[in-house]
Amino acid sequence: MRRDWDERARENPHYYVADCREDWSESDFFASGEQAIARYILNDMVNICQGRDPRDMRVLEIGCGAGRVTRALAGVFGEVHAVDVSGEMVALAKRALAGLPGVSVYLNNGKDLDVLGPLLFDFAFSCCVFHHIPSKAVIENYIREVGRRLRPGGLFKFEVQGHLGLKTSGGDTWLGAPMSDAEMLRIAERCGFEARHRVGAGEERFWLWFFRKP
Secondary structure (H helix, E strand, C coil): CHHHHHHHHHHCHHHHHCCCCCCCCHHHHHHHHHHHHHHHCHHHHHHHHCCCCHHHCEEEEECCCCCHHHHHHHCCCCEEEEEECCHHHHHHHHHHHCCCCCEEEEECCCCCCHHHCCCCEEEEEECCCHHHCCCHHHHHHHHHHHHHHEEEEEEEEEEECCCCCCCCCCCCCCCCCCCCHHHHHHHHHHCCEEEEEEECCCCCCEEEEEEECC
């Protein structure tokens, strides 16, 4: 995963982060991050904040890429910690986020969150990331790791590859590992989550709202 995403970052990082365009300008690229936050965060603040002031919340982002969504998250929440498996992407994100208060970016190992140490979080988010991971075991371990770091009742909102008819080869770090609704329910139970909402089962973008059980 690190090798593939480092190569993609060197080739065309903005395209591989948001593949709806190949010719992103920097301003348009980061504006698309604001649009993503409007769509997936700002219209869901009841589930995300649960009565808290977002400026008092510590947020985790998994798979920050070049910082497209990270920068938008930093405009909403008081503290944002973002991880990525690609050193090339992390370097781009750090440059894009330089000078923003309350933002930290980490290079992680692609399978767990040990790089974060003992930090705990109020909310976790991952967009356009898990549906590229080719290992179901790695996906589940990430979910378990998030659960260890979320406060009781906290939300992990993320998407996986849900297109079960997709023809993938082993180790495909672009198409990833398709996950069924039944599989995700079992993972939620094993990892200590309540899968309260699920949208898009059977589709490429299968969104899940996993709430950490007390």
